[in-house]
Amino acid sequence: MRNGTPGFQSERLVEARDSRGLTQVALADLINRTSSSISRWEAGNQSPEPEALETLARALNLPISFFLRPKLQHGDNPMFFRSMASTTQALRRRTCGRLHWAEEIALTLQEWLDLPAVNVPRLDVADYREIREADIERMATECRRAWGLGSGPISDVLLVMENAGICVVKEEVGSGAMDGLSHWSDADHRPYVLIAADKDTCARSRLDAAHELGHLVLHARVKEKTLADAAAFKEVERQAFLFAGAFLLPGETFAAEVWSPTLNGFLPLKERWKVSLGAMIKRCRTLSMINDEYEQRLWKHYSSRGWRKAEPLDDIMPVEVPRLLSRSVRLLIDEGIRTREQLLDDFRLPATDVESLCGLPRGFMTSSGGDLVTLPRVKERQPPAVETAPGSATLIPFRGRGN
Template structure:
């Protein structure tokens, strides 16, 4: 029988520690305990859990509510987590972003208990290994997805909105590194795909390519085994396939080729604002489509380097960033239309206000303000949430 605090979950302590990017040793120093104690508390098989005072100290050090260390086990999906830059990211960074994605999925789950989210409309190719995919099939899959989603064959205006309309949950959070651009995962609990993008380099064309790259993983690699990701050669090929899908999805072969009137840096730059992809990505796409030779592509890359465009291209600071909407809209609907106090939302999600605001894309301070936003249209009293009447589902308004 576990001694200490009833309801304590070792896995929730691990999750919070990893989300903060702390080692067991670092957390032990913050709470004035030994690293062996922290290790025992995180051990599912150990019978010792922290006493109430130690639990309070852990929650304070990790900046989470005590309730965030209690309750249900975090859901661990059997589907792999795909990292946009897994080869360069450290294990600690990957663990930190994976933990934040689990928080994102839990926040989404709370909202889905009360709201109808967009239905998932992401097809699967029915493959169990990346080795079953040819480049031609990947190009076809990108075109088929565009047709399914009805976005035509031209530039996509707001990519994140398109993803969310297809039932994909997207969040943009600080990764505190430029070594990790994003990650994705199919959550088996709600059978919904999730994307987490890094906010550290706020460049629209990079964010869109990262999002399309993660979309590629969700479509192509849902059933890939972890053993394939652990092989450097296989991982490199899986990443290449996701990039090919992203390029094909953002720049369909026939339409994009017809607009490349001259494969020069000047012409690519003239297309950047319309297609909302980087000049570098267009050069790579042009090479894939045999619009330019390997030698000419090499010359273009040398010119890009000479101009300093590898660190930043023209228009990078002019194109507005795209913002996810679903989670933020869900929270504001509960508060403004569903009769939930902001304190109720915070209690349900068992996270600090700033973590919820970041994961949901809410304005900083929205949940910590003392008053709820008053809209022009009020709900009828009988429709409001009360403590003695069962709450009802508040559906998203149809777009």
């Protein structure tokens, strides 16, 4: 009998296959094995022999060490998928796996860096049916107050979220049916968000991010099984959308600037608030600035102008990008604490995945860095750590791992 690979973690194979968007049959075809072999390996009934593991690693483009590290326990907090109703289970599993990989990267970085402390208000309600619109407006205001945003336009939503301790990933997911996902991790009690970049415009990205923030704030105590009910999921999504509108367009301030609730009247406000015209229509209805009949007239004019596919200003408003993970990786390299090769060994992921999840330029993790622009370094600080400028990280003493 051929011996399997000592230390093989069957859960890692499931995670890797899901993250690559492969079925058991598809993976079996790639490595010229039977799907029943894949099934036995994933169930933990049998581990692949060393030669088979090497073949698996090549097919899945992952280092062998990935399959030998126990899977991180992320906890049972729900994973919120925007557009869940129109996405396949395979796409949900793939994006969930990608976000979990980002969590592992962040946890590894926290061995050397202090990421921004988590400062995200949460509604202490376990039953979504008890959440009222007044609660949603209040929590949106509380977030703005906690983060010192005032009541005007937010210049950069992703930066604000990252400064509050939220790790944000933005990458293409290969489908227009997925807008984003989010959850609270039990591994470091930090919220994580993935924003799909497939339909990336400034206003769309900001709304998607604010929507995911709504889930983190409003639904932190909602159980996973609740989301399996279609009616419950629809209401939870509605609540997150209402939060996004309230967070991006505070009622009193926004209403005072709407001199005319028309499409032409919204145009100058879009550039100022960086929010889509469609979101403004819905926000005006939520604030009772327009009635149902007038809202429908606006939507008809909106559609007749072809704005459901693309709105004015979409092509000139700069798209926001996450900074936290990319700056953290650059900081460790620039300060000589870890080399690119060491970080890849630490992450146990290939360079292409690290670059995509961290928002780094393609080739960054395999380059010597000579052709790349180096970001300004943060000043050295002695422990205990002190508050840093928004978006930065504090370097803490190197602990017990050699270069």
